[in-house]
Amino acid sequence: MNKFGKWAGRAIVTAAATFGLAGIAQAWEPTKPVEFVVPAGTGGGADQMARFIQGIVAKNKLMAQPLVVVNKSGGAGAEGFLEVKGAKGDPHKIIITLSNLFTTPLATGVPFNWRDLTPGAMLALDQFVLWVNADSPYMTAKEYIDDIKAKPASTFKMAGTGSKQEDQIITAMIDKATGKKMIYVPFKGGGDVAVQLVGGHVNSTVNNPIEAEAHWRGGKLRPLCIMDNERLSYTEKVTATQSWADIPTCQSAGVPIEYLMLRGIFLAPGVTQDQVDFYVDLFKKVRETPEWADFMKKGAFKQTFMSGKEFADWVSKTESMHYGLMKEAGFLAK
Amino acid sequence: MEEFNNLMHGFSVALTLHNLGFMVLGITLGILIGVLPGLGGANGIAILLPLTFSMDQTSAIIMLSCIYWGALFGGAITSILFNIPGEPWSVATTFDGYPMAQQGRAGAALTAAFTSSFVGAFFAVLLITFLAPLVARFALRFGAAEMFAVQMLTFCSFVGMSKEPPAKTLAVMTLGFALAAVGMDTVTGTLRMTFGYTELLKGFDFLIAVIGLFGIGEILLTMEEGLAFKGKSAKIQFNVVLQTWKELLRYWRTSLRSVLVGCWMGVTPGGATPASFMAYGLARRGAKDKDSFGKGNIEGVVAPETAAHAAGTSALLPMLTLGIPGSPTAAVLLGGLLIWGLQPGPLLFAEKPDFVWGLIASMYLGNIVGLIVVLTTVPWWAAILRIPFSVIGPVIIVICAIGAYTVHNSLFDVVMMLVFGVFGYLFKKLRYPLAPLVLALVLGDMAESSFRQSMLLSQGSLDIFWANPLVAGLMSLSFLMLLWPVIPALKHYLRSR
Numbered sequence: 001m002n003k004f005g006k007w008a009g010r011a012i013v014t015a016a017a018t019f020g021l022a023g024i025a026q027a028w029e030p031t032k033p034v035e036f037v038v039p040a041g042t043g044g045g046a047d048q049m050a051r052f053i054q055g056i057v058a059k060n061k062l063m064a065q066p067l068v069v070v071n072k073s074g075g076a077g078a079e080g081f082l083e084v085k086g087a088k089g090d091p092h093k094i095i096i097t098l099s100n101l102f103t104t105p106l107a108t109g110v111p112f113n114w115r116d117l118t119p120g121a122m123l124a125l126d127q128f129v130l131w132v133n134a135d136s137p138y139m140t141a142k143e144y145i146d147d148i149k150a151k152p153a154s155t156f157k158m159a160g161t162g163s164k165q166e167d168q169i170i171t172a173m174i175d176k177a178t179g180k181k182m183i184y185v186p187f188k189g190g191g192d193v194a195v196q197l198v199g200g201h202v203n204s205t206v207n208n209p210i211e212a213e214a215h216w217r218g219g220k221l222r223p224l225c226i227m228d229n230e231r232l233s234y235t236e237k238v239t240a241t242q243s244w245a246d247i248p249t250c251q252s253a254g255v256p257i258e259y260l261m262l263r264g265i266f267l268a269p270g271v272t273q274d275q276v277d278f279y280v281d282l283f284k285k286v287r288e289t290p291e292w293a294d295f296m297k298k299g300a301f302k303q304t305f306m307s308g309k310e311f312a313d314w315v316s317k318t319e320s321m322h323y324g325l326m327k328e329a330g331f332l333a334k
Numbered sequence: 335m336e337e338f339n340n341l342m343h344g345f346s347v348a349l350t351l352h353n354l355g356f357m358v359l360g361i362t363l364g365i366l367i368g369v370l371p372g373l374g375g376a377n378g379i380a381i382l383l384p385l386t387f388s389m390d391q392t393s394a395i396i397m398l399s400c401i402y403w404g405a406l407f408g409g410a411i412t413s414i415l416f417n418i419p420g421e422p423w424s425v426a427t428t429f430d431g432y433p434m435a436q437q438g439r440a441g442a443a444l445t446a447a448f449t450s451s452f453v454g455a456f457f458a459v460l461l462i463t464f465l466a467p468l469v470a471r472f473a474l475r476f477g478a479a480e481m482f483a484v485q486m487l488t489f490c491s492f493v494g495m496s497k498e499p500p501a502k503t504l505a506v507m508t509l510g511f512a513l514a515a516v517g518m519d520t521v522t523g524t525l526r527m528t529f530g531y532t533e534l535l536k537g538f539d540f541l542i543a544v545i546g547l548f549g550i551g552e553i554l555l556t557m558e559e560g561l562a563f564k565g566k567s568a569k570i571q572f573n574v575v576l577q578t579w580k581e582l583l584r585y586w587r588t589s590l591r592s593v594l595v596g597c598w599m600g601v602t603p604g605g606a607t608p609a610s611f612m613a614y615g616l617a618r619r620g621a622k623d624k625d626s627f628g629k630g631n632i633e634g635v636v637a638p639e640t641a642a643h644a645a646g647t648s649a650l651l652p653m654l655t656l657g658i659p660g661s662p663t664a665a666v667l668l669g670g671l672l673i674w675g676l677q678p679g680p681l682l683f684a685e686k687p688d689f690v691w692g693l694i695a696s697m698y699l700g701n702i703v704g705l706i707v708v709l710t711t712v713p714w715w716a717a718i719l720r721i722p723f724s725v726i727g728p729v730i731i732v733i734c735a736i737g738a739y740t741v742h743n744s745l746f747d748v749v750m751m752l753v754f755g756v757f758g759y760l761f762k763k764l765r766y767p768l769a770p771l772v773l774a775l776v777l778g779d780m781a782e783s784s785f786r787q788s789m790l791l792s793q794g795s796l797d798i799f800w801a802n803p804l805v806a807g808l809m810s811l812s813f814l815m816l817l818w819p820v821i822p823a824l825k826h827y828l829r830s831r
Contacts, residue, residue: 074536154793163521163524183793185787201478215679217677
C-alpha cells in the first residue's frame with residue numbers, strides 16, 4: 001500500500017464518519033464509484049460474473065454510482081485480496097471471490113486470510129463436472145474410473161486451471177478414490193482447458209459448466225458426473241437428448257467426491273454494518289432480475305444465497321475443508 | 335456461395351446510417367485509447383462495455399469491434415512518433431518507424447503503418463469469411479508441444495536480427511527471461527523471485543517495462559543531446575499519403591509474406607506479438623540491404639504492422655468458434671458476448687447467423703472507415719513533432735506515467751517505469767539492444783509454460799516435440815531458421831575441401 005492510498009483511505013474514513021454523523025437517519029449509500037475487484041484474469045468465470053453484475057446494475061439503475069470492474073490477478077489473486085485487505089474502512093471497494101480465497105494463502109504463504117476481509121454475501125455456488133472427449137469410449141463415470149484403476153498409474157492426463165487450486169485439488173481427490181495417480185497439466189484459464197480436451201490432448205477435465213457448455217452442445221465433449229450430493233435442477237435440454245439435470249452425481253457412480261466453489265462478495269475490513277447491508281441488499285436486487293436467472297441457468301449454478309453470520313460460518317467450514325484437502329495432497333506452503 | 339449470401343445479408347444489417355455513426359464513434363474512441371500507452375484496447379473496451387448494454391446487440395458489437403480497430407490503428411501512432419509502443423505487437427514497429435520519424439519521414443511511416451494494418455486485417459477477414467469452420471478445426475490440433483514449437487519458431491526467426499555482438503544480445507535476452515519469471519509460476523502454483531515483496535506478486539508487466547525502456551529512455555537521451563527533437567523537418571504535406579502508397583506497391587512480396595505469417599499465427603493460438611516479431615525477422619532476412627533495417631527502412635514498418643493486424647483479426651476466429659480468446663481484448667469482447675446471451679462456440683454460426691455475419695460485415699466496413707479516418711489525420715499527427723521539445727517532452731512523460739499507472743492502477747508501477755527508463759538509457763549508451771529483452775519478456779513466460787506442460791504430458795521425454803508431423807515440421811523449421819545465417823559459410827567450407 002502506498003502513501004497516497006493510506007492518505008486517501010484515512011480521508012475516506014474521516015469523510016465517512018462525518019457523513020455518517022450527519023445522515024444518521026438515512027441508510028448508507030456509495031458517494032463515489034465503487035471498485036469491483038476481480039482476483040483473476042479477464043475472461044474467466046469470476047470475471048464473467050463480475051462484468052455481468054456490472055451490466056445488470058448499470059442497466060437496471062440499481063445504484064446511483066457506477067460499479068467499475070478491476071482485474072487484479074497477480075500471484076493467483078493475492079494482488080486483489082491484499083489490495084482490499086489494505087483498504088481498511090473503505091466502503092467503495094468490494095471483491096468477488098473464488099476458491100483462491102482459501103487456496104492462494106495456503107499454497108503460497110501470502111499473508112492474508114478471509115478473516116482480514118468483511119464477509120458480504122454468497123451469490124451462488126459453482127459446480128464441477130467430470131468431462132471427457134465425446135469420441136472417447138467412456139459413456140459413464142464408472143467405466144472411466146474402472147479403466148483408470150485397471151491401467152498403470154500416470155496413464156491418464158487431466159488438464160485444469162492453475163496449480164494447487166480447485167482443479168488440482170479435485171484431481172487429487174480422484175487419485176485418492178482410484179488409487180492411481182493421473183498426470184495433472186495446469187493451464188492458465190478454463191477456456192484453454194476445455195479446448196485442450198476437445199483437441200484430444202488430454203483425457204479429461206473438471207471444467208465448470210459454463211466453461212464447457214458450448215462444446216457439450218456442439219457434440220465435442222461428454223459430461224460423466226457432477227461433484228455434488230444432488231443433481232442439478234435445470235431440466236431444459238442442452239443437447240438434443242440431455243439436460244444438466246440428466247448428469248448423475250459422482251457419488252452415485254462410485255466416486256465419493258463433492259466440491260463446490262464459492263462465488264461470493266467480500267468488503268474491506270473495518271466497514272460499518274450499514275455499508276455491508278447496502279451491498280447485501282444490492283445483490284439481493286441483482287438476484288431478482290430475469291437476466292440473473294438466465295445467467296444462472298446457462299452456467300448451471302447452484303443458487304444458494306447467504307449473508308451475515310450464516311455466510312461467515314459457511315466460509316469458515318469451507319476453509320478448514322480446504323486445509324484438510326490441501327494438507328493431504330501436499331499442497332501447503334512450506 | 336452460401337458464405338457470400340450470408341455476408342451480403344450481414345452488410346445489409348451493418349450498413350444503416352445508425353450503425354455507420356457508431357462505427358465512426360467507435361473508431362475515434364479507439365484511436366484515443368490506442369494513443370494513450372497502457373490504456374490499450376482491453377481496458378478501453380472494458381470501460382466502455384457497460385455503455386453498450388442499453389444498445390441493440392448488433393450495434394453494440396459493431397461499436398465495440400470498431401473501438402478495437404481504432405485502438406489497433408492508434409497503437410502505431412505513439413510507436414512511430416515517440417518510440418513508445420502502446421501494445422506488445424507495436425514494439426517491432428518502433429524499430430524502423432521511430433528512426434523514420436526522426437529523419438522527418440513521420441508522415442510516410444504513419445501512412446505505411448496504417449495501410450499495412452488495413453491490408454493485414456482485410457486479408458484476415460477474408461479468411462474468416464470463407465474458411466471459418468475449416469480453420470477452427472486446425473486450431474484444435476495445437477496442444478502444449480505445438481504451442482512451444484510456435485514460440486520456438488518466433489525466437490529462432492528473430493535471432494540474429496540485432497547488429498550488436500551475439501554475446502550482448504544473449505545477455506539482454508537472458509535478463510528478459512529472468513524478469514519474465516518473476517511472480518506466480520503457473521505450473522507449480524508457487525511464487526518465484528518475489529523476495530517477500532507483495533508488489534512483485536504480479537511480476538513485471540510487459541507494458542511498464544516497454545514504456546520505461548523505450549519512452550523514458552528516449553526522453554533521457556534527447557535531454558542529453560541538448561533538447562533537440564529530430565523530427566522538426568516534418569511538414570504538413572497532404573500528398574504524403576499518395577506518395578507513400580506508390581512506394582508501398584514495391585513491397586508486395588513483404589506484405590504477402592507478412593499476411594501469411596500473421597493469419598497463420600492468429601489462427602494457431604500464437605497471437606499478434608509473435609507474428610509481428612517473426613514477420614520483421616523474415617523481412618530483414620529476405621531483404622538485400624539488411625543493414626538499412628533499424629535505421630528507417632519502410633519495409634521494417636510494413637512487415638510487423640501487416641502481420642500483427644492479420645494475426646489480431648484472425649485471432650477472433652478461435653474466439654467465435656471455440657470460445658478461446660486470442661488476446662486480452664478478445665477476452666473482454668467475449669465477456670460482452672456472454673452478457674448479450676451469445677455463447678461463442680462451434681454452434682454460434684448456426685444459432686445466431688444475423689449477429690455473426692453482421693459482425694463480419696462490420697469488420698470489413700470498420701476497417702475501411704478506420705483507414706479513411708486515420709489517413710486524413712496523418713499530416714496532423716506528423717505535425718506534433720514540430721512542437722518544441724521543451725513543451726512536448728513533459729507531456730510525453732505525463733502520458734507515460736498515466737499509461738504505466740492504468741495497467742494495474744498502482745503507483746509502484748510508475749516508479750518501476752522510471753527505473754526501467756534509466757536502464758533503457760544505460761542500455762542505449764552501452765549499445766545493448768533492447769528488442770531481445772522485450773521479446774523474452776513477452777514470450778518467455780508463455781514459452782516456459784508450454785515447455786513444462788509438454789514435459790508433464792510426455793513425462794520428461796523430448797520425443798513429444800517430434801511426435802507428429804505438425805510439431806516436428808515446426809521444430810525443424812525453427813532449427814533451419816536458427817542455422818540459416820551460417821549455412822552459406824558452411825557451404826563454402828564444404829566446397830573448399
